Amino acid sequence: VPRPIECRMDNMSVPRRVFLEAQGLDEALGDTRLNGVDLAWRLHAQGVPRVYADKAAAFIWRPVTFTEEAARNYLFGYALRMLEDKTHDPEITRRFSVLRGFARASLDGMVVPFYQQACQRSEENTRLMGYAYRRVLRYELFQGYQDARKGRPPRIATWN
Numbered sequence: 582v583p584r585p586i587e588c589r590m591d592n593m594s595v596p597r598r599v600f601l602e603a604q605g606l607d608e609a610l611g612d613t614r615l616n617g618v619d620l621a622w623r624l625h626a627q628g629v630p631r632v633y634a635d636k637a638a639a640f641i642w643r644p645v646t647f648t649e650e651a652a653r654n655y656l657f658g659y660a661l662r663m664l665e666d667k668t669h670d671p672e673i674t675r676r677f678s679v680l681r682g683f684a685r686a687s688l689d690g691m692v693v694p695f696y697q698q699a700c701q702r703s704e705e706n707t708r709l710m711g712y713a714y715r716r717v718l719r720y721e722l723f724q725g726y727q728d729a730r731k732g733r734p735p736r737i738a739t740w741n
Contacts, residue, residue: 585631586672588621589614592637599629607667611735612653612660622668647700647714652737654718658725659735679726686723693720 590613595603603623606616621631645653658679665673674680681689696713703710728735 590617662729
């Protein structure tokens with residue numbers, strides 16, 4: 582049986598009555614990837630059992646630009662902190678590794694702007710740029726989490 586932190590909306594099935602009793606999805610989270618976690622957390626608190634069907638599979642795919650993906654990662658980090666505040670579940674910080682040390686944060690602040698420029702200038706889906714892409718996306722997630730942690734309003738990721 583998956584823990585609430587492992588639940589996702591893309592293949593969750595909940596009877597309508599139970600969904601409505603749980604007050605549906607929390608639009609304040611702003612990130613659809615975390616709505617399943619939040620709903621599973623609330624259903625768990627109400628004693629609704631979870632069943633895992635290992636043959637159930639769902640794939641949701643749509644093409645996005647690198648800038649859109651960076652913005653999505655930022656908002657995901659922001660929503661993670663909101664969900665953490667809401668549930669008080671320490672598993673969130675462990676599961677998503679959203680905390681960084683001072684040295685890593687300082688290094689990221691110096692190097693990531695160069696990676697961002699390189700990612701924007703390169704052709705998307707270039708395998709050689711994979712490390713830089715991952716580093717920038719991870720940085721955006723950290724920034725979103727830190728902004729929410731410090732009580733800042735979410736920003737729109739625009740580093741064009």
